[in-house]
Amino acid sequence: MNESILTTLHNEHKHAEDLINQIEKCTDIVQKKEKYLQLKDALLPHIESEKRTLCAHLIKDIHSKEAINVAESAGDRYKEIKNLFSRLDNILIESDEWDSTFRKLNFTIRKHVNEDEAAIFEEAKMDFSQDKLIELGREFAKIQKKLNH
Numbered sequence: 001m002n003e004s005i006l007t008t009l010h011n012e013h014k015h016a017e018d019l020i021n022q023i024e025k026c027t028d029i030v031q032k033k034e035k036y037l038q039l040k041d042a043l044l045p046h047i048e049s050e051k052r053t054l055c056a057h058l059i060k061d062i063h064s065k066e067a068i069n070v071a072e073s074a075g076d077r078y079k080e081i082k083n084l085f086s087r088l089d090n091i092l093i094e095s096d097e098w099d100s101t102f103r104k105l106n107f108t109i110r111k112h113v114n115e116d117e118a119a120i121f122e123e124a125k126m127d128f129s130q131d132k133l134i135e136l137g138r139e140f141a142k143i144q145k146k147l148n149h
């Protein structure tokens, strides 16, 4: 695969947003649960792989304050997303509490997407060559594949 990591991440963000919209509109509980699990299975490996590739390289290879700041702030968002998923796993999907917690998750994911695509992508474009971004894309795919098994 010869795709820049930024393209892969962007496509996965679109996919997650699409699933969120479907979950919000869903009136059938079985379908809602199914879509929720799809979202979780897509997003947890996404953030973990992002952390281990793009963010790790911004911290390790680029010795600028800005690069470290954006990568660390992304790390805070990862933790929030993980926590919200584990809260949702322990609430009945039929309850109002589930819906209100899901709204928080939705908000946090959108914040993650905005931060990625504005701050992180801009920083990465400044710091890494196109070849490096493609190499990171391969690394990302490899880690994600491992996490999915």
Ligand SMILES: [Zn+2]
Binding pocket: 009, 013, 046, 047, 050, 112, 113, 116
């Ligand atoms: Zn992302």
